[in-house]
Amino acid sequence: SMARAHDTYGQELLNRRVSLQLANLTVEQAISRIGKEVDVKFMYNPRIFTQQRIGALTFTNERLSDVLDRVLGPAAISYEVGGKTIILKRVATGPESGPNVEKPVPPITVTGRVLDETGAGLPGATVLVKGTSNIGTATDADGKFSLNVPDGNATLVISSISYTSQEIAINNRTTLPDIKLASDVKSLSEVVVVGYGTQRKKDLTGAVAVVNVAELQTQPTSQITNQLQGRASGVTVLGSGQPGEAPQVRIRGLNTFGNNQPLYVVDGVPTQNINDINPNDVASMQVLKDAGSASIYGSRAANGVIIITTRRGNGKVKVQYDSYYGTQIPKSGNVWNLLNPQETAQLKFNALRNANPNTAINDPLYGSGATPVLPDYISPQGAKEGDASVNPALYNVNPTYNSADQYNSFYRITRANKTGTDWFHEIFKAAPIMSQNLAVSGGGPQGNYLFSFNYFNQQGTLINTYLKRYTIRSNSQYNIRENIRVGENIAFSVTDNPRVNALQEGSAIGMAFREQTIIPVYDIMGNYAGGYGQGLGNASNPVAVQQRTANNKGLNNRLFGNMYAEIDFLKDFTARTSFGGEIFMGNFHSFTYPTYENQENTTTNSYTENTFNGSNWTWTNTVQYQHNFNNTHDLKVLVGTEAYKNQGRNVGGTTQSYFSFDPNFTNLSTGSGTPTNYSNYYADALFSLIGRVDYSLKDKYLFGATIRRDGSSRFLNYQYGWFPAVSAGWRASQEDFLKGVTWLNDLKIRGGYGIMGNQLNVDPANAYTTYGGDRTSSYYAINGSNSANTLGFQRTRIGNPDARWEKNINSNIGFDASLWKGKLDLTVDYYNKEVRDLLYTLELAGTAGLGTAPAVNVAKMRNHGLDIAASTNLNITSDLKINATATFTSYNNKIVSLADGIDYFDQEGRRFNGSYIVRNSVGHSIGQFFGYKTAGFWNSQAEIDAANAQAQQKTGNSAAVYQSDVAVGRFRYADTNGDGQITDADRTYLGNPNPKFSYGLNLGATYKKFDFSIFFYGTQGNDIWNNVRWWTDFNANFQGAKSQTALYNSWTPENHNAKAPIQETVGSFSSANVPNSYFVENGSYLRAKNAQIGYTLPANLLKKAGVERLRVYVQAANLFTITKYSGLDPEIGTTSNTNNSSGGSLNQSFSNTTSFGIDEGVYPNQRQFLFGLNVTF
């Protein structure tokens, strides 16, 4: 997987500049001189050299490759880069002949094969006799080598870039067993891709998290961003179990009130969307976290940048097939602790008695006895078996009715499900997941290629949700001449992905904890049953909700990629041009059936279809200069330009009143109702100038500077912005005083400062005040018509021509250390970000009138935090090796100011009637929960009287009460401001959905042919607002399904030590009508996200079948979770945007909300069990 880095390193080596004079030396001597001059090691069999001497040669700042060509060419010796060294070989010219063929030959020839960690042959690995500097060779394309050694007792040192070196004693063998190298991504010479170029890891001065892609890819999901969770320090990922739902990704906390999504740069092309990238195609992934590394992306850098490089081929043709198949199993049991029908009825009676102790109960469903009696039928209400009213002959329901008269004539007969319907398991079923991936790759001096195909099919555990995706990729490069390379990276994806809006009232998941358990799924004739009638609640049948979406389908296509050309010229210069982008289009159609089974039915039917398409392109041109002066000063300078243009169009419509609901009949033109349609167009553009300087002094003192100037079409009066950054590093371990410290192999201290921008939160029309018509709000029947409106206009937008960039002023300090010979690698970063000129869409005072308020640069925010990444590799024995990688992420977010006179804005009203769950307030972090703090219950009237008396005393008002709507058994709220009364000033911050920290831990081990890994992820210190409890724990909150808490653990005169308040028939301020701390729970959790055991079949067995490598594995994802959270899944993302019916483009972000951690029916991450296969031919 590090092939790309490998190539890049080799290229860099051969591009090193050399100035020297050679005269009257043997070729071997000349090579030795060059090696010293350039600080590069050569390896060869000494027998390849003749005693021939070379003439006088003078080189001035010439490329190493040119020098070698001149020196070695006449001696018929070829060279290639193998790992960190250059391997010299005699050019094969048939049987060796010539005057020097008699040179003594070492006595023993040893052959062997070097394998990578996956068991595939590793080409280009260096094989060197220990203690010599020049007796060695490199492995061929299959990983094989053959070396003449002087001594059968010698030891070979096998090394390769990105792998841990290994020694093997020859022990007089001529054929050695296969040598497997362990991956060593932390290697200092590793090359990482940074903004518009590459850098050796040891030269990095910015905060860059390099992700171990191989570990990442073990998580079975369609989204690379999901896989990123816990794998990179400084990155927070919030996902769900819904197939295809892009998770929310945040780098170093929250930087803006709007879109917090990072910029993705895939093979050099910036994009906001990587949802359809085939995770198997990813070769490397780097997260640029601070200004030093990211601000070269200027106006789009503020949320951080994730750089992704896709795979390329090398070596001989290789066919790789990776596949897994598995099943996803919903959580078992009574997941929401809901009551069965008898218990539900009992709770209802209890609540009625609590409200009116002296009134006899006469319930149409449960009778008028002392204890409720379940009816045989819920429709006709309360009917008994054998009643005339349940005669099936009376039954009359036409599920595909299309007139109100038909609806009004229905006669429903539905048996009660006395044992209770388990709605969760009626809609959540075990579901398969599979991925089939085929890749063909190869490469040589003329270029390289990779072709891949992926078929991914994840059925959702929630019925009728799924992701089916086909992805093909073709990456190729053609080396036209030695100094000219052209190539392309291109991927095409086709996606079919119906989803639901989870976490919101109205989804099938939300209905599953609201639909009463006495309601069966179907009525006596197999049509849907529901709450129709009285006393059964207004929830919808969740099975019906989901089954009715079965024919709702869509397809999205996206072509994403780039083409590029590079040319090396004037020795030190490389020019590169890249043109890339995407073209996408998609459509979705859905049919809304009329309902008949619920209490609140929709009697109309409608068909909606929409399509969207769009494209964007980025054209980047850079010129790089690189020169090493006297082996002391290494200077790299890059300048460039970048242009970006984005545009798209959405169109769609809805028609109502269909004669038939047959999917072959319904389209926008076959409905008899009035068709409505819509369309819109958007466009925006950027133009940028880029500059970057990297300077290194003696490999010890590092300095980097970047600057970018961006011009954006989204701004009017301030279109251009400058984004500078500087960073520096000091490799302290290179200093003499630390050279003697043996346990410290490398220590680099880094720091950076700079400005990053953000423009995502500005609508392209932000600058203008506009008017427009809306048929629902500005049209009016001025002529008195009862059926048609007349055109009218309203103000649609209030302009702000003075908006400018958000500025993220960022400082970072950190260190990288490698201890005990690489047994422990540690990267630690501390950062502070101050976001100024934060674009905030002011909520205008009502007196200003409506119209979209403009974004104004008024707010300020601060983030600071610590990122830690550590890894270790231990070889316990030669058979047993273990490794561990840990990441730690913390961020602390604080709103410093909003706008003049405005201290907060609220979000998430839900069912709280104008009170909000979330308050974003100055001095607090984004998304905090806000409301009244409960302080137990009112246990007696005496307590109430005492509190009122105290309130009257404190306020001097004889009519004062401590708290409104008090009654025995209800919540007592804490008087947080101590004024003796509960007023809205007593509301306080009840919790924070932002974790104090999150962490990931990957443990891996290999034992002989077995490999094992397990990955844990956790968050600590975050709170969850469990809004499910609003529905289930309070009898008064709609007549839905209720929880065991409500019946068995609510306040009663006998049970003062209860969890929930007294169960009543009315809601109140003192129970659940206002947000209060009852709903806040600790959301910390630790999850075993992934565990895998693999076995690689012995190579000799496979050879006969022509298979190079075959590994099988079994895997369990989301194996277990440790949490105190009482809900379904503590991983709560943001409210999902289903994106499939809104006409939104794939570019729409999912992360532009500042409220999260609110559970109102989460789509849970399910346990998955998989069987997988990796084969290489």
Add this chain to the structure above:
Amino acid sequence: QGALSDETLATESGVDALLTGAYAALDGQYNNGSALNLSGSDAWQASPSNWVYGSIAGGDAHKGSDGSDQPAIDAIAKFTSDPSNGFFNGKWRTVYEGINRTNSTLRVLAKATSVSDAKRTSFTAQARFLRAHYYFELKKLFNNVPWIDETIETSAASSQPNNVDIWPKIEADLKYAVDNLPATQSDIGRANKWAAMTYLAKAYLYEHKYADAKTLFDQVISSGVTSNGLKYALVNKFHDNFDAATENNSESVFAIQMVANDGTGTIASANQGDMLNFPYGNSPFRCCGFFQPSQDLANSYRTDATGLPYVDAYNSHPVKNDQGVASNQAFTPDADNLDPRIDWTIGRRGIPYLDWGNHPGADWIRSPGQTYAGPYSPKKNIYMQATQDQYADNHSWAPGTAINLNLIRYADVLLMAAEVEAQLGNLDQAQTYVNLVRARAANPVNFVYKYANDATPLAGYSTTTAANYKMAVYPAGKFTGLGKDGALKAIYFERKLELAMEGHRFFDLVRWGTAEATLNAFFTYESTVTTDIRGGHFTSGKSDYFPIPQRQIDLSTSSGKSSLTQNPGYN
């Protein structure tokens, strides 16, 4: 991208469209797939019918439905709301958007040099009429509100104070409208001179300027016509005021024009603000069981042996109800004397519910046992079965209707004029006006009759009345005999009966200064019937006006300090 600048709109048709937009804000509604008011919160928070702020707060009705559904309305009903109750914010913002649209119209009109003087005057007068209407709403609800007109830039709106009485400004806008609007309009939906004059007279009444009011009411009653030229008069059939087929009739002084099935697939123009106010359960309306008339209101329709109301002691003659009686159990409705308007105002068990069949009682009430909000359903806003294809709009989870919302109907005018006459001591004239209203209601054409066949309600009615209707006009000299206070009491009570459930009651009670006594008595009585408003209490000097929304106080700042002052009692 689909948007217009004010330069493009500065033409006659552009300004006219902006003015139409200002009319469109009358219903305060918007729908983007969910039912919202213009300011983006729940539709019903800003219903122009004021069913929450006028009728429920005034004791005409309960919130209804289920205890946990829209509980903020219960807090309004009980006068326990604090200023952060979201309903006030929704109403405030929506009404100010209406004002903003009138101001936008005037601002763009000033730039539209091509508009003729006649048109300019007409546009200005209509815009100022609408602006006066919106401010009247705010004045009734919040009393102290900031005045924003077309001279105040959007950026300065938040710094306007609410410490200046806006009655003079409302009067000025209405006077301009009276002076400049034509007597009739080509479009029935546009305000005419007489609507403006009525509105101005109503403003004078609220200000207790009875003499000024009388002058105008006299003209309105003698010469007023509707926008389509019909002489103001009570329609023969009381229910014609609540039927889309007979709207814009001679009684309709100014109405919000409602549209059903407008092609948007939403009910935004179909009185969306009242969408919750239909019977629930297995009723043909599907949703939502709100706005249940109170027992106190039902009792008010009791008449004595002479057919006159029990102005004081009506709760001692309660109307029999079916509370606690399941629909499949037998129930016989009240058999005593009743004002027939009860059965056009209150849906009750066993009485024809328009042409939908007899009201089944509990089956249509959302709360089990009818204990939460009583046994009744609303009736005035309900469309008929026979014409539902035309006038019902079922494009949402709750119904919409094409029935216009009368902001002022002529019966209201007569009763306001009666008040003015009584205040000025003209008790006979006052009685004449009241008796016009009573006589219309007492006409047997306004009795509700049993169906010819209960199973086929659409087939028509029998000649048997559904209840024992007994109603008469006040005998000659009655008001004089009662004296001014007694006469006023009778007039006030007549307003309650005639205009019940039409959003006026609370504002009337406050205007009369009788809110505290009336409403606290209401809480005491009604709490013996239902559980929802137990603990309600009206506090004089505080509860007369709703609190300025806390969010608006927080958002309206001028150099760091709020420019809005909270109403007394809410701090």
